[in-house]
Amino acid sequence: MDEVFSYSKRFFDLPIKEKMKLLRNKKNRGYTPVLDSQLDPINQVHGDYKEGYYIGVEVPDDDSDAEKPFYTPNVWPSTDILPGWRQTMETYHREALEVAKAIARLIALALELGGNFFDQQEMLGKPIATLRLLHYEGLISDPTKGLYGAGAHSDFGFITLLATDDVAGLQICKHKDAKPQIWEHVKPLKGWVSITLRLLIIEKKMSYTQSIEVVFIRQYIIHASFW
Template sequence: MADLNPALNAPSLAAGLAGRRIPFEAVPVIDLAPLLADPAHGATAAAIGEACRTVGFLYVRNHGVPQELVDTVFALGRRFFDEPLDAKMAIHIARSPHHRGYFPMFEENTDPTLTADLKEGFDMALDLPPDDPHVKAGVPLHGPNVWPEALPDFRPTLERYYGEMRQLAERLMRAFAVALDLSPDFFADKIDKPLAQLRLLHYPPQQGHVEEKTLGCGAHTDYGCLTILAQDEVGGLQLQNSAGEWIAAPPIPGTFVVNIGDQMARWSNDAFAATLHRVINTSGRERYSVPFFFDPNFDALVECLPSCHSAEQPPLYPPIRAGEHLLNRFNATFAYRKTTESDTPDH
C-alpha cells in the first residue's frame, strides 16, 4: 500500500515538470445554473466562449449532476481497480471489437514521443444492440459495452452517469453554438449518436525522480469536442498556458473541469483552443479521475464553421469525418491497436 504521507519518499521532478501554483480563478469558474434554466442563456454562453478562446479550460459548478452519483462512481472505480489483474484482463479492451473495456498500465501512450502512460483505465461508450443499423453495417466503434462480472452495481451506475454526462455535454454544445454566433441547435444533428466515451482512471503515486518520459499521462490534447472531467481530491492535472508555462489545475469541490478537444478546435478554426495538458501524481497517494470524452457522430463532417473564417482568416484544417479522426488517434496511442492497420494522427 502506498504511504499516505506525501512528505515521505516524495519524488523529485525533472526540470519543467512542476506545475506553478496560481489562484484557481486563473482558470475560469462558471456557474451553469442559468444555462440549466435557459439552454441558450446568452451571458453564460458568452462566459463559456471567452474561457474557450483564452484558456481552453474552465471549471463548471451548479451543473445539475447529483454529487451522490459522482461519489458512487468514484467508489465503484476504486473497487474495480482493486480487483485482481486476471479479472480485469478478462475484459481487456483488445477483446472488444468496439474499443470497450479495461486497459492496464502502459497500454495507452497519449504522447507518442515518450514512453507509455503510468495509468490503468476502463472505457465504455454508447451501448448499441446487434440490430442497430451502425452495428449491422460494421461501422467502427459501434456496439455493446463489456462489464466486470464481480461488480453488479457497476453497469447501472455507470450507465446513469453516462446519461447525465451526455445531457450536460449537449447543453455545453448549445452554449458553444451561441458563443460562435450560430443557431443554438447547430450541432444537434451532429451529436445525436455521439462517439462519447466514459472512462475510469487510476494513477499510482509516482516515486523517485520523475522524468518527462514517466508521467502518469503525457502531454496531449483531447480528441473530440469537449471533455468533462471529475477529479478526486488528490490533484495532479496540469495545463499549458499560452506562454508555455505548466499551470496546476487543482480540484475544486462540486465542480467539473471542462476542456476543448481537437475537433472543436478544428470546427472553430482554433478560436476555441485545444490546450495541452498532462497528469503527474506526486501526492504519495492513489489518484482517480473520471473523464467523459464527447465526440461527434462517426459520420459528422468536421469543417471550419461559417462564422469562424474569412478572407483574412482562411480555414486552418481540411475537413475530416469525426470517426476517422478518432480512429487515427486511437491507432496512434493504444498499444493493442499497433497490431492492426493504423494511420498517423492528423492533428
C-alpha cells in the same frame, strides 16, 4: 458523483486477473492496463502509469450502427463481482452526455448558430460519447526521466468533462506551441467538473483547431469525451 468514484475504485481494486478478463476490444471498450497507452512517445520512456476502463454508447450487435467504428456493445464486469456497477456507469454516461449537449447549445448561441446547431444527427444528435474511468498509479511523474502518469496530449473530443478526486495531479499548458511551454497546476476540487473544449474555428476560409494540452501526474478521474 461519490457513487461513481466509489464504483470506479471497486473495479480498479479487483485482482489484475479479473480485470484482464475485460481487456479492451478492437472498438475501444473495456479495460486498459498500466503502461498500455503512451500519449507523448517523444518524451516518454514507456507508457502511461495509469489503468483505465472505456464505456461508450451501447449499440446491440444486430443494430446497423454496430458496423461503424466506435459503436458496439459495451464490456461489463459480472454482476456477481460488481453488482450495480453497470447501472451506475450507464446513468453517469447518460447524464454527462446531457451536460455536454447543454454546453454545446451555449456555444452555438454564442456563435450565433442557433441553439440546436450541435444537436444535428451527424454531431451530438448521434455522438461518439466515451466515458473513461482512469486510475493513476502512485508513482510521481518525473519529466527529467521521461516518466508520466499520462503524457502531454490534447483531448480528441469536441467537449471533455473531467471529474477528479481531491488529489493534485492535473497540469495544463494553455499555449502548446510556445517555446518554452509553460505548465500550470490545476487545483483539485472534489465534486467539481473541469471542461476542455476543442473548437473548429473557421475564418476567411482557413480552418484550425484550438485546444489545451494536458498532462496527469496521479489521481482517480472520470473522463467523458464527446464528438
